[in-house]
Amino acid sequence: MNLQPGPEQLKMQNVAREFATNTLRNTATELEKNHQFPLEQLAEMANLGLMGVNIDTKYGGSAAGVVGYSLAVSEIAMADPAVAVTMCVNNMVAEVLAEFGEGEQLDHIAEITSGRYPAGSFCLSEPGSGSDAASMQTRAVPNDDGYVLNGTKAWITSGEFAGVYIVWATVGDGGRETISAFVVDPKSDGISWGKPEEKMGQHASNTVQLSFDDVQIPKHSLLAEVGHGFKIAMMALDGGRVGIGSQALGIAKEAINVLRQSGHGQAAERLADDVRAAELLVWRAAWLKQQKRPFTKEASMAKLYASEAACRVCEAAISEMGYSATLPAQKLEKLLRDGRVTRIYEGTSEVQRIVISREVMKVSA
Amino acid sequence: MNFDLTEDQKMVQDMVQKLAKSYEERSIDTSIDQDLAAELGANGLLGVCANPELGGSGLDLLSLAICVHELAQVDAAAAVVLAAHNALTAMNANSEAFFVDDVPAFGPGIPFSNETPFAADEGDRWTVHGTGLVANPFGAKQAAVLASTNGNVGLFLVPLQESDSQTPMGLRGANWSTVTFSGVSAECLSNNVDLKAAQTAVAAAAVGIARAGLHEGLAYASERVQFGKPLTKFQATQFKLANMATEIDAAWLMVQAAASVAAPESEATSALRFASRVANATVDEALQLHGGYGYTAEYPIERLYRDAKMFLPAQ
Numbered sequence A: 001m002n003l004q005p006g007p008e009q010l011k012m013q014n015v016a017r018e019f020a021t022n023t024l025r026n027t028a029t030e031l032e033k034n035h036q037f038p039l040e041q042l043a044e045m046a047n048l049g050l051m052g053v054n055i056d057t058k059y060g061g062s063a064a065g066v067v068g069y070s071l072a073v074s075e076i077a078m079a080d081p082a083v084a085v086t087m088c089v090n091n092m093v094a095e096v097l098a099e100f101g102e103g104e105q106l107d108h109i110a111e112i113t114s115g116r117y118p119a120g121s122f123c124l125s126e127p128g129s130g131s132d133a134a135s136m137q138t139r140a141v142p143n144d145d146g147y148v149l150n151g152t153k154a155w156i157t158s159g160e161f162a163g164v165y166i167v168w169a170t171v172g173d174g175g176r177e178t179i180s181a182f183v184v185d186p187k188s189d190g191i192s193w194g195k196p197e198e199k200m201g202q203h204a205s206n207t208v209q210l211s212f213d214d215v216q217i218p219k220h221s222l223l224a225e226v227g228h229g230f231k232i233a234m235m236a237l238d239g240g241r242v243g244i245g246s247q248a249l250g251i252a253k254e255a256i257n258v259l260r261q262s263g264h265g266q267a268a269e270r271l272a273d274d275v276r277a278a279e280l281l282v283w284r285a286a287w288l289k290q291q292k293r294p295f296t297k298e299a300s301m302a303k304l305y306a307s308e309a310a311c312r313v314c315e316a317a318i319s320e321m322g323y324s325a326t327l328p329a330q331k332l333e334k335l336l337r338d339g340r341v342t343r344i345y346e347g348t349s350e351v352q353r354i355v356i357s358r359e360v361m362k363v364s365a
Numbered sequence B: 001m002n003f004d005l006t007e008d009q010k011m012v013q014d015m016v017q018k019l020a021k022s023y024e025e026r027s028i029d030t031s032i033d034q035d036l037a038a039e040l041g042a043n044g045l046l047g048v049c050a051n052p053e054l055g056g057s058g059l060d061l062l063s064l065a066i067c068v069h070e071l072a073q074v075d076a077a078a079a080v081v082l083a084a085h086n087a088l089t090a091m092n093a094n095s096e097a098f099f100v101d102d103v104p105a106f107g108p109g110i111p112f113s114n115e116t117p118f119a120a121d122e123g124d125r126w127t128v129h130g131t132g133l134v135a136n137p138f139g140a141k142q143a144a145v146l147a148s149t150n151g152n153v154g155l156f157l158v159p160l161q162e163s164d165s166q167t168p169m170g171l172r173g174a175n176w177s178t179v180t181f182s183g184v185s186a187e188c189l190s191n192n193v194d195l196k197a198a199q200t201a202v203a204a205a206a207v208g209i210a211r212a213g214l215h216e217g218l219a220y221a222s223e224r225v226q227f228g229k230p231l232t233k234f235q236a237t238q239f240k241l242a243n244m245a246t247e248i249d250a251a252w253l254m255v256q257a258a259a260s261v262a263a264p265e266s267e268a269t270s271a272l273r274f275a276s277r278v279a280n281a282t283v284d285e286a287l288q289l290h291g292g293y294g295y296t297a298e299y300p301i302e303r304l305y306r307d308a309k310m311f312l313p314a315q
């Protein structure tokens, strides 16, 4: 057994760390204040290979594996959690395309990894269906030219800036057995978005509601087969949870750093135990995914524990440092505002508990 | 033993409830409504415990806690200002330094400090040293500052000069800035104050925030349907609601106990610590019940969550 990252993995971490230190640490405050989408930063990150960390080099990826990816996300999150979530969704979309795509669908991957697309979007949630994604209302009705999409997707990260969407819909009048995923051009007629959500944190990430109003998409938009969509979404989210767990881990680590740097070393040591536990859970999930072994339960544990620990640690740090820590200059309040959503997106903590307990009970059954 | 409020206390509760309701619809995350302050003053709520001869209402500490608790359910920033102001008048019950219908700024000390400034007795005058957050919703020219004096805590009136305006995580309507006192001359109102009233009143604000959180969480969970039923039909939700309600009741009992005449200052310290924790835990769960919607300014729970964070250092 060896619980330490290897040289290739550390290389990716270092690339991310350098960029985080030299660039993101300097831009995070302004981006947050101006609610500005980090186009320049994302382009630079693509150049560094951070938009396809676990993607084959034939698609312009870094082929640095899932552990390398996890380490990189944490580093980015330490400097700017909003940029980290955008990076996570980009990588997730690229991975879904690489795993399930074929033909022209695969061409989008290099657009993401190269940064020619600033982002890709994962369009699953709807205003009325979040945890219960399978009860989605968006419909894809087949016609001679392919499908006509109608519906509303909510909370779409990078929705305004993405070069490609993956959109989930039921086919025809079908129920949840017909849920399918489609690769959609955001410039298609009939797609529009509302003004960005006014969020508590992560102001430099873009979150919009998308409307699909009689959107004609070609036949080859269909990813895999009709009815495979829900499984694709769940598999993508297992991987996505490694990403968000890594993001939360970065936030927790940064809170510890802030404590250390401001002379609260003892409190930092005490809280670091919680963060170390989170780190091991996150790394194990990443490693299992990389080994192509089952990792559903472990990904949920990683995401659940790391996100809860991130908020716990930020709160404890604010308690420790006192009122100055409630001000923007101290970073902790931003870390907490940014971190709070890690317990909500890509499956709430309650949903992770449902997944974990289901897996646990499988074993005893 | 008797857990009921007196008739007077019920009357006060009723009045503040009505008053607070009429302010419910306003935007409260940027500044405290000036009309609200005026109305509080007109109803004698800026000097709840103050001496009637000085224009105060002469009510007991529990009445003050009730006022703060009710107001906090609508506007936590206003409630904390109300708590602090009343605590100042209570601490300084017989001084004419405060006019009960004039709200001074309040600064490092009440209720927000763990880097308490200190005051030095220079023989002919006092000087105050330290730095901290000051809430100054009404543009006062001087701040009431709690500063340590040889092991005691004293109350000082300090002129306010330059200050950097700040947007802390929560209670933003109270209009905050950071100030540094580097040996400014200050008027000493008391060199040994009892913090019981301040801590009890601020704890009441924390309970009010928690109660508002439960209210919002329950309302949302009753309406939101996932997996074919309202969230309130899930036992996981029911257990959360039960825990929230129980902790809120415990916190409010702590505050009521601390407000009694016989309770020592230490009981108020406990109540504040406990209520601060409950406010944070409750509002956190209530936000979680909202899912993604709780993370947006569209729902009051987002503000309540940030407001509760201002009580973290007290817990």
Ligand SMILES: Cc1cc2nc3c(=O)[nH]c(=O)nc-3n(C[C@H](O)[C@H](O)[C@H](O)COP(=O)(O)OP(=O)(O)OC[C@H]3O[C@@H](n4cnc5c(N)ncnc54)[C@H](O)[C@@H]3O)c2cc1C
Binding pocket: A089, A121, A122, A123, A124, A125, A127, A128, A129, A130, A131, A132, A154, A155, A156, A157, A158, A199, A207, A341, A344, A345, A346, A347, A348, A349, A350, A351, B224, B226, B227, B231, B234, B236, B237, B288, B289, B290, B291, B292, B293, B295
């Ligand atoms: C900033 C942000 C970015 C996002 N980005 C994306 C994105 O890019 N793409 C995308 O598709 N989605 C995205 N989401 C949506 C996110 O995944 C959902 O918000 C999340 O899945 C929760 O769904 P919901 O908000 O509808 O809450 P709900 O599902 O309505 O949940 C409300 C509450 O009920 C609880 N609950 C639900 N069911 C149960 C149950 N059976 N038992 C116990 N408790 C239950 C939940 O845990 C939660 O506490 C984003 C959300 C946010 C806030």
